[in-house]
Amino acid sequence: MCKEHHYQLTINWQSESGTQSYNSYTRDHTIDIASKATIEASSDSNFRGNATKHNPEELFWHR
Numbered sequence: 001m002c003k004e005h006h007y008q009l010t011i012n013w014q015s016e017s018g019t020q021s022y023n024s025y026t027r028d029h030t031i032d033i034a035s036k037a038t039i040e041a042s043s044d045s046n047f048r049g050n051a052t053k054h055n056p057e058e059l060f061w062h063r
Contacts (some may be wrong), residue, residue, distance in 0.1 A: 009033045028053065 013029040027043035028050055041056055043049030 007033075023048070031056070 010032045011029055012032065013026075015025045017024045019025050027048055029041050031039040031041050031054075039059075040053045042051075042053040044055045044057065045051035049055060
């Protein structure tokens with residue numbers, strides 16, 4: 001028997017400059033899940049993200 005699992009989250013990203021140029025916008029964002037602590041995140045530093053914050057790709061489990 002196959003069971004389904006559903007998860008809901010919200011990713012919030014805001015920028016004063018929008019995405020007018022690759023170098024101008026922040027890659028910082030938050031990941032919010034109801035009744036849990038907010039995760040401060042950013043793109044990988046190779047893509048101009050903030051290396052001090054979680055990179056969403058790091059949150060995936062892998063072997």
